[in-house]
Amino acid sequence: MARDITKVGVIGLGTMGAGIVEVFARNGIEVVAVEVDDEAVERGREHLDTSTGRAVARGKLSEDDQAALVSRVQFTSNLNDLKDCQLVVEAVPEHLHLKKEIFARLDQIVDEDAILATNTSSLPVTEIAVATSNPKRVVGMHFFNPAPVMQFVEVIKTVVTADDIFERVKGLAKRLGKQPVVVGDKAGFIANALLFGYLNHAVSMYESKYASREDIDAAMRLGCGYPMGPLALMDLIGLDTAYEILDTMYKQGRDRLHAPSPIIKQMVSAGLRGRKTGRGFYTYAAPGSSQVVEDAQTPRPNGERGIALRPIARVGVVGSGTMATGIVEVFAKAGYDVIYVARASTKVDSVRAALTKSLEKAVQRGKATEADRDAALAKITGSTRLDDLAEVDIVVEAVVEDLHVKQALFENLDEICKPGAILATTTSSLPVIECASATKRPQDVIGMHFFNPAQVMKLVEVVHTVSTADDVLATVQDLCVKIGKHPVTCGDRAGFIVNALLFPYLNDAVKMLEANYSTADDIDTAMKTGCSLPMGPFELLDVVGLDVALAIERELYLEFRERGYAPAPLLEHLVTAGYLGRKSSRGFRTYA
Structure with missing residues (x-):
C-alpha cells in the first residue's frame, strides 16, 4: 500500500519553485528546497519570506502560521538531502538537457518508490522520464504562477506512467486545494497550447504594425474581459520563456501558427525580455517592476x-x-x-x-x-x-x-x-x-x-x-x-483586433476536443483557473452561437488563407446538426 506523502523535495527556487515550496508547506508537508548554490538558496529563501510576509500583511496568514510554515522548509544546495523525500518536483529553467540531467541524478538518490515530477510547461515529459531507470514513476505536475494563488494544476500522464503513481499525484493535488486536470504528454498541454497560439498571433499583429500595443491589449481586456492584454502578459511571462515554449510547440506539432514571431527572438537577443529586464513590449520603471512608463511608442493625444x-x-x-x-x-x-x-x-x-x-x-x-x-x-x-x-x-x-x-x-x-x-x-x-x-x-x-x-x-x-x-x-x-x-x-482586415485574436483560439480548443486530447469541461477549467479567463472556450462558444463562430472563422480563413484558421470539422458538423449553443438548447453542452 502506498505511503501518504509527508515529505517532498522541490528543485529550483525561482518565483515558481519558491511558490510550489510554499504550497506544500502551507498544507503541513515537510519540504526540502534545493538550489544550485548558497547564493541561489538565499534568493529562494527571500522569495518565500516575501510571499508569506505579504500574506501576513493582507491578513491571509497569521504570524504564527507563517513561522510554522517556514519551519517546515529545509533549504539546501545538496541534492543528496532529497534522499528521504517521497515526491520530488523539479522547477528549473525550461532546458531539456538540464532537466534530464537532474532526473538522472535523482534516480540514483531517492528511494525506488519515490515519485519524480516535472513542472515543465512545454517540454516532453516522456523524454525527461527516459533519463531515469524507472520512467513509470515520472509524471508532469504543472503548477501555474503564482503557485500559492492559482487553483489549477495540470497532471501529465505519459504512455509509461504507472496508474498508481498518477493517481497518487492527482490525489495530492486535491489535498493541496488545487483543481487537477489530467492531460497527455503533448507540447503546451492544455493551457499553454491554447494560450501561446493566441499570444503569438497578437505579437504578429503588433509586428506588422496593424495596431498599437496599447490598442491590442485594451481590445482584449475590454472586449473579452481578459485580466491582461496579450503583450503585457508576454512581458510578465518573459519573452525568453515564451520563445522557448513556442519553439517547443512548433517543433512537436509543426503548426505554423506556433512558429515564434521573428520579433520575439530579436527582442530576446537584444535583452528586451519583459518586466524582469525592465523592457519588453512596454518599458518599466525598473527591472522587475510592474509600473509602465512612457517611451517612444506611447501614443500621443490627437491634439x-x-x-x-x-x-x-x-x-x-x-x-x-x-x-x-x-x-x-x-x-x-x-x-x-x-x-x-x-x-x-x-x-x-x-x-x-x-x-x-x-x-x-x-x-x-x-x-x-x-x-x-x-x-x-x-x-x-x-x-x-x-x-x-x-x-x-x-x-x-x-x-x-x-x-x-x-x-x-x-x-x-x-x-x-x-x-x-x-x-x-x-x-x-x-x-x-x-x-x-x-x-x-x-x-x-x-x-x-x-x-x-x-x-x-x-x-x-x-x-x-x-x-x-x-x-x-x-x-x-x-x-x-x-x-x-x-x-x-x-x-480594415477580417476580424479587426478582437475577433481575429479570439476565434482562432476558440477554433484551437475545438480541435483539441476533436482530437480527444481532453474534455470540454477540463479545457474550460484549464483556461478559467489556469489563465484567469472569465469563460472557458466552450462556454463562450455556446453563448456566442456556434453558427456565428463558424461564420467568423470562415471569414478569417478566406481572408488570411492560413491552414490553421480553417474551421474545425467538429464545429461544422455541430452547426449542420442544428446544435448552435444556448439558443438551440444544445451546443458543446446540453441546456434545459
Whole structure:
C-alpha cells in the first residue's frame, strides 16, 4: 500500500519553485528546497519570506502560521538531502538537457518508490522520464504562477506512467486545494497550447504594425474581459520563456501558427525580455517592476498631431435591433441629438419603448436620475425616412450583417447626407472598404464596431480603410472618448483586433476536443483557473452561437488563407446538426 506523502523535495527556487515550496508547506508537508548554490538558496529563501510576509500583511496568514510554515522548509544546495523525500518536483529553467540531467541524478538518490515530477510547461515529459531507470514513476505536475494563488494544476500522464503513481499525484493535488486536470504528454498541454497560439498571433499583429500595443491589449481586456492584454502578459511571462515554449510547440506539432514571431527572438537577443529586464513590449520603471512608463511608442493625444476635428452635434443611427438601440442610448446619454431610422413605424415605436425601459431601469438602480432619463429621451427622434438624416454630422448604421444590404444603404446615405458627414458601419466582420466603395466619398467612411450590449461595453474598434481621411479617423476616436468609450484603432482586415485574436483560439480548443486530447469541461477549467479567463472556450462558444463562430472563422480563413484558421470539422458538423449553443438548447453542452 502506498505511503501518504509527508515529505517532498522541490528543485529550483525561482518565483515558481519558491511558490510550489510554499504550497506544500502551507498544507503541513515537510519540504526540502534545493538550489544550485548558497547564493541561489538565499534568493529562494527571500522569495518565500516575501510571499508569506505579504500574506501576513493582507491578513491571509497569521504570524504564527507563517513561522510554522517556514519551519517546515529545509533549504539546501545538496541534492543528496532529497534522499528521504517521497515526491520530488523539479522547477528549473525550461532546458531539456538540464532537466534530464537532474532526473538522472535523482534516480540514483531517492528511494525506488519515490515519485519524480516535472513542472515543465512545454517540454516532453516522456523524454525527461527516459533519463531515469524507472520512467513509470515520472509524471508532469504543472503548477501555474503564482503557485500559492492559482487553483489549477495540470497532471501529465505519459504512455509509461504507472496508474498508481498518477493517481497518487492527482490525489495530492486535491489535498493541496488545487483543481487537477489530467492531460497527455503533448507540447503546451492544455493551457499553454491554447494560450501561446493566441499570444503569438497578437505579437504578429503588433509586428506588422496593424495596431498599437496599447490598442491590442485594451481590445482584449475590454472586449473579452481578459485580466491582461496579450503583450503585457508576454512581458510578465518573459519573452525568453515564451520563445522557448513556442519553439517547443512548433517543433512537436509543426503548426505554423506556433512558429515564434521573428520579433520575439530579436527582442530576446537584444535583452528586451519583459518586466524582469525592465523592457519588453512596454518599458518599466525598473527591472522587475510592474509600473509602465512612457517611451517612444506611447501614443500621443490627437491634439498634438495637429489634425482639425470635424464638428459633431447631430447623430443618425440606422437600424432597430438590440445593437442599434444601444447605440442610440449611448449617444443620447452623452448629450447628442440623435435621430434613428427604422423600416416601419412599429419598429420606431419598439425602439422608443426599449429605450424608455432601459433608461427607467437605470433610474431604479441609482445609475441615473429622472432628469437624466428625461434629458436623454428628449434628445431622441425616431423616423422611417432615411431622408431625415440629411443634416446629421455622422451616421452609424447597425443593420443586418449582409454586404448587399449595407452597400445599398451606403449608396442612399451618400446621396442624402450633407458634404463632410461621416458615414460609419458597426460591422463586426464585413470589409469596411466594400461599404465605402458604394459611395462617392470613401474618405468619409469608417468602421465603428461597438460591442454588445453597447450601453455597457466600453470598447469600440475604430476601423480605417486605405481611403479613410485622417480627420475622419481623429474625429471618430475623439467622439468615442466623449461618449464614454475606449477606442482602439486598426486597419480594415477580417476580424479587426478582437475577433481575429479570439476565434482562432476558440477554433484551437475545438480541435483539441476533436482530437480527444481532453474534455470540454477540463479545457474550460484549464483556461478559467489556469489563465484567469472569465469563460472557458466552450462556454463562450455556446453563448456566442456556434453558427456565428463558424461564420467568423470562415471569414478569417478566406481572408488570411492560413491552414490553421480553417474551421474545425467538429464545429461544422455541430452547426449542420442544428446544435448552435444556448439558443438551440444544445451546443458543446446540453441546456434545459
